Amino acid sequence: MKNPFAIKPEQIADEIYDFNRKLAAGVGTLAELGEVEVGTSPREPVYEEDKLVLYHYRPRRRRRNPVPLLIVYALVNRPYMADLEKGRSLIQGLLEAGQDVYLIDWGYPDAVDSDLSLDDYIIGYLDRCVDVVRRRHEVERINLLGICQGGTFSLCYTALCQDKIRNLITTVTPVDFHTRHDQLSHLARHVDIDQCVDAMGNVPGEMLNWMFLMLKPFRLMGRKYVDLVDILDDPERMRNFVRMEKWIFDSPAQAGRAFREFVADFYQDNKLIKGRIDIGGRTVDLENITVPVLNIYARDDHLVPPDASRALAGCVSSEDYSELEFPGGHIGLYVSARSQRLLPPAIGRWLDERSG
Amino acid sequence: MSRATNPFLDPDWLEIQRSYLQQLAAAGHTGDAHSGTGEPDWYRALQVWWQTVLDQAPADDMRVLLSNIFHQSQSFSTMSGEFSRLIAALSETGDGDWQKIFHQHIKAMKQQFSGDPAAGPGEQWNAMLQAWQQAGTATLPEELFGGLNGEGLCDMAERFLALTATTGPGGEYAAALQEGMRLWQGYRARCGQYFSVFRRLGVDALDRLERRVMELAAKDAQITSLRELYNLWVDCNEQVFAEHAASEEYARLYGDLLADYMAFRRQGRKLVDATLQQLDLPSRESLASVSRNQHELQRQLRQSLAQQEKTQAALESLQAELDELRRSLKQESRTARAAPRRRSVKKKRGGTGRRRDG
Numbered sequence: 106m107k108n109p110f111a112i113k114p115e116q117i118a119d120e121i122y123d124f125n126r127k128l129a130a131g132v133g134t135l136a137e138l139g140e141v142e143v144g145t146s147p148r149e150p151v152y153e154e155d156k157l158v159l160y161h162y163r164p165r166r167r168r169r170n171p172v173p174l175l176i177v178y179a180l181v182n183r184p185y186m187a188d189l190e191k192g193r194s195l196i197q198g199l200l201e202a203g204q205d206v207y208l209i210d211w212g213y214p215d216a217v218d219s220d221l222s223l224d225d226y227i228i229g230y231l232d233r234c235v236d237v238v239r240r241r242h243e244v245e246r247i248n249l250l251g252i253c254q255g256g257t258f259s260l261c262y263t264a265l266c267q268d269k270i271r272n273l274i275t276t277v278t279p280v281d282f283h284t285r286h287d288q289l290s291h292l293a294r295h296v297d298i299d300q301c302v303d304a305m306g307n308v309p310g311e312m313l314n315w316m317f318l319m320l321k322p323f324r325l326m327g328r329k330y331v332d333l334v335d336i337l338d339d340p341e342r343m344r345n346f347v348r349m350e351k352w353i354f355d356s357p358a359q360a361g362r363a364f365r366e367f368v369a370d371f372y373q374d375n376k377l378i379k380g381r382i383d384i385g386g387r388t389v390d391l392e393n394i395t396v397p398v399l400n401i402y403a404r405d406d407h408l409v410p411p412d413a414s415r416a417l418a419g420c421v422s423s424e425d426y427s428e429l430e431f432p433g434g435h436i437g438l439y440v441s442a443r444s445q446r447l448l449p450p451a452i453g454r455w456l457d458e459r460s461g
Numbered sequence: 462m463s464r465a466t467n468p469f470l471d472p473d474w475l476e477i478q479r480s481y482l483q484q485l486a487a488a489g490h491t492g493d494a495h496s497g498t499g500e501p502d503w504y505r506a507l508q509v510w511w512q513t514v515l516d517q518a519p520a521d522d523m524r525v526l527l528s529n530i531f532h533q534s535q536s537f538s539t540m541s542g543e544f545s546r547l548i549a550a551l552s553e554t555g556d557g558d559w560q561k562i563f564h565q566h567i568k569a570m571k572q573q574f575s576g577d578p579a580a581g582p583g584e585q586w587n588a589m590l591q592a593w594q595q596a597g598t599a600t601l602p603e604e605l606f607g608g609l610n611g612e613g614l615c616d617m618a619e620r621f622l623a624l625t626a627t628t629g630p631g632g633e634y635a636a637a638l639q640e641g642m643r644l645w646q647g648y649r650a651r652c653g654q655y656f657s658v659f660r661r662l663g664v665d666a667l668d669r670l671e672r673r674v675m676e677l678a679a680k681d682a683q684i685t686s687l688r689e690l691y692n693l694w695v696d697c698n699e700q701v702f703a704e705h706a707a708s709e710e711y712a713r714l715y716g717d718l719l720a721d722y723m724a725f726r727r728q729g730r731k732l733v734d735a736t737l738q739q740l741d742l743p744s745r746e747s748l749a750s751v752s753r754n755q756h757e758l759q760r761q762l763r764q765s766l767a768q769q770e771k772t773q774a775a776l777e778s779l780q781a782e783l784d785e786l787r788r789s790l791k792q793e794s795r796t797a798r799a800a801p802r803r804r805s806v807k808k809k810r811g812g813t814g815r816r817r818d819g
Contacts, residue, residue, distance in 0.1 A: 110559065124537070124688075136523070296719055322699075324695065331691070
């Protein structure tokens with residue numbers, strides 16, 4: 106066999122020199138970046154309660170879907186996940202597609218929120234936001250779009266309060282938490298969640314980030330920033346990178362009680378798919394869902410594997426159930442250029458066809 | 462900051478680096494000049510330079526980003542040192558014995574990863590191991606989740622004992638402190654177990670790297686840069702880790718690591734609460750209890766408001782019904798008032814008739 110190492114010793118010196126030169130030049134680029142803005146689409150707060158704010162985004166089309174759309178994202182993220190920047194914004198895409206968009210900002214829970222339960226979030230905050238949107242538009246039922254854990258909340262809510270929901274869209278939403286390749290669930294099942302919450306009160310966002318990092322530690326802790334050196338001299342690409350970093354690491358703490366319930370009931374006991382989740386004294390039965398459902402999952406998602414999402418097909422009673430596969434990962438679904446081309450128009454069409 | 466004003470982009474310094482590295486490469490000892498600390502001199506020089514840059518970073522968030530970049534660059538540089546020794550050895554011996562030399566290098570690296578005493582003190586590998594562990598295990602919970610750690614507990618113990626020396630005996634607190642220290646030691650022992658798994662995986666990853674390089678050679682493919690080799694090594698680590706992370710053994714250890722840390726942390730909270738109570742200050746537990754009560758009251762209030770809204774709606778509906786009934790009644794009475802006249806007319810007529818009939 107021929108020696109595959111086509112590297113000469115003097116070339117190594119050049120390579121290290123070049124690497125350090127880029128690194129040194131990059132310090133200048135970073136210093137010149139200034140404040141990186143996120144979530145800049147025009148919006149107004151229309152309802153506030155505790156730390157929650159419900160926003161209405163300024164419509165972009167004169168002819169709009171008469172049924173408003175409410176977006177519910179995961180408690181671990183910030184709302185700008187759906188509105189990162191111009192050209193990388195699910196919300197902007199949906200506005201362009203003629204939807205009238207609302208979004209719940211859950212805020213940053215602190216010590217006084219540690220006793221907030223899933224009941225409080227799902228049939229409390231979420232239900233009241235739904236009512237606000239219904240009243241503002243004088244409609245009986247609205248469209249609901251859930252993102253990741255927000256999708257799971259949306260499913261629970263629709264199963265309990267279907268008379269207020271016209272169409273349901275779930276994106277990268279875990280339904281079956283015990284699928285074979287679900288690494289996060291595999292690890293979560295061995296965590297003593299009572300002890301965690303008793304020790305921490307609210308669970309800090311850093312802990313969740315650590316758990317996410319530990320799913321791919323070497324790529325993320327050994328290579329990601331080395332690769333970054335290659336684009337350190339490009340301010341625009343660096344600005345995009347910094348935005349993503351901000352999004353990934355801006356993780357609010359999790360209200361202790363809600364987190365305990367979510368990990369124990371959903372991740373550890375997989376009660377959603379077994380029809381044994383209890384919210385506000387009522388059992389969540391996904392079979393109750395008969396409204397049209399569009400279930401969007403990401404083919405290469407390592408946080409919510411496709412089969413964890415696709416399990417929904419066998420759970421709901423909707424005759425109008427469809428799936429959409431996005432060729433990418435969990436994060437790419439919201440921020441990649443491809444998703445901007447594919448998703449908002451597809452969601453817009455699907456909603457328009459069902460909201461007449 | 463323009464290139465002209467960027468103090469870190471000093472061509473002279475970079476040129477010195479290049480010249481130094483080239484001299485070492487020419488001597489066949491790339492990166493192998495060592496100081497007494499066991500780290501290559503050029504590596505230490507880079508570390509000093511990076512630290513200087515980091516200290517001058519423009520803003521906090523940028524400092525975090527720069528810190529991440531530098532840490533990973535350290536990992537890259539350290540592995541570059543190791544791989545460059547391999548490249549130098551290969552260039553000295555020619556292509557004939559490359560498999561043997563490559564295998565020897567992999568074997569030496571594996572011995573260091575596994576902590577094999579036969580491999581010698583291995584000081585020169587410390588930096589690499591450190592960098593590798595950093596990549597493999599991120600940081601440990603006590604560094605990440607902030608707040609209390611073992612060293613913090615010792616400080617607190619001293620302060621607490623100084624405080625209680627004047628306020629009375631603190632026997633049960635001292636016992637609680639000892640328990641805290643015991644839990645801390647348990648946690649550190651678990652960290653050791655966790656690291657040893659990663660050491661083992663490091664060895665497996667080097668085996669995988671050797672296999673992957675052989676596969677490339679079989680396909681007549683080439684590795685043309687240090688970065689390519691580094692990336693291949695990182696990929697091998699990730700693959701080996703993914704396979705192990707799917708096992709029950711790893712998940713259990715991961716759970717135990719968190720549980721041990723949380724047990725220690727919970728004990729820390731108890732101690733803090735006990736100290737606060739001693740000072741007649743509200744403890745965290747009492748604040749949590751107030752918070753629970755407040756939430757319960759809020760829930761009840763919202764239920765009452767919702768009930769009130771329903772009652773209000775029912776009342777409004779009843780009111781509307783009542784208004785409607787009143788309107789009907791009014792209409793009816795108006796009709797009724799009009800009716801007697803008609804009836805009297807009818808009566809007249811009828812009376813006439815009845816009388817007529819009668």
